Amino acid sequence: MGIRQQTIDDYGAFVEKFKPKKTTDDCYTPPEVYETIKDWACREYGIDPSKVVRPFYPGGDYESFDYSDGKVVVDNPPFSILSKICAFYRDRGIPFFLFAPNLTIFSSTSRNGAHMLVTDCAIEYANGAIVNTSFVTSFGDDLIRTAPDLTKL
Template identity: 50%
Template sequence: MASTSQQKHLFEDYDGFVEKFKPKKTTDDCYTPPDNPPFSILSKICEFYLNRGISFFLFAPALTALSGAKTCMRTNHVFADCDIEYHNGAVVHTSFVTSFGDNVAETAPDLFRAVKRVQDERRSKERQRLPKYSYPSHVLTAAMLGKYAKYGVRLEVKPGDCVLVSALDAQREAGKSVYGKGLLLSDEAAARHAAAERAAAEQASARIWELSDRERAIVESLGSGEMTEEAPWCP
């Protein structure tokens, strides 16, 4: 078991330890995105801690959490079904690997709920901070197109009817921009866009009544010759 001072040094020099295992750039100087957390060397990190008697609780990619050939049977794998966004921008389906506990694998429903609660609170705060913009029909964004597809509204824009824009002049004056960029439309395309927006709004506000199991059975019997005068057309 490593002494307290040795453990303190190891944790303080963690970045230096991780750096030793990072692959160098190839001769063509190809760029490799930052590995944060360093999942590519997770098994080596676990082995390093285990061999020195250092307790740990680490994030791990869920689908390959059990793949450490040298460390799998020496560690506990905690599965909580979390989707976590890391510092490098990657969203990874995440579980955890730890030296704590006497299991090889276990599920952690409470941990899942705790992580989800924090994520939901954070997303709620972020949504509150996000400004809500309203654009004229001459501007079409990716979010708008996705909404129209969701509500079954078809809209097509030809190359001659649009140009790509990152911000309207009014937005530039305010230091703002179109999120994800957008298309500035011709008058004709803007008219089609306005019609698509109205159609999507109608679909969004429409209440759809679903058929009951009884009514579905009636529908299936129609045209089959099975319907009789005694059939329950109405309640």
């Protein structure tokens, strides 16, 4: 390899260090996936679709969001603060149905009054990340349950 090619390669590696890295907090849900899950949750738990809100978007502030008039959160939150989000909703009596990574569903939510809905859903998010995804919710009576019908959808 010539010195010019090595310089170009070194520069490319240098520039790469400064590019923002994608994390599981950057896993934006494709619309068709979101709609399928929202429709299932509304049917399963009797949620009025007109009351569904999505407070998690780039630059959004879920803590300042208006949850009045019986709004229900059905959304894909930043996974890194899922436990904090569940506690926030539990403490304020805000009903929710949230996406959650399979790997941490039990450790991050069981202490926060959330019910865990375990599925075998490998979702490909908008950034190309494929995450085995389950859900946490304030709905239902079981601490842990499965949803084979949701997995099939």
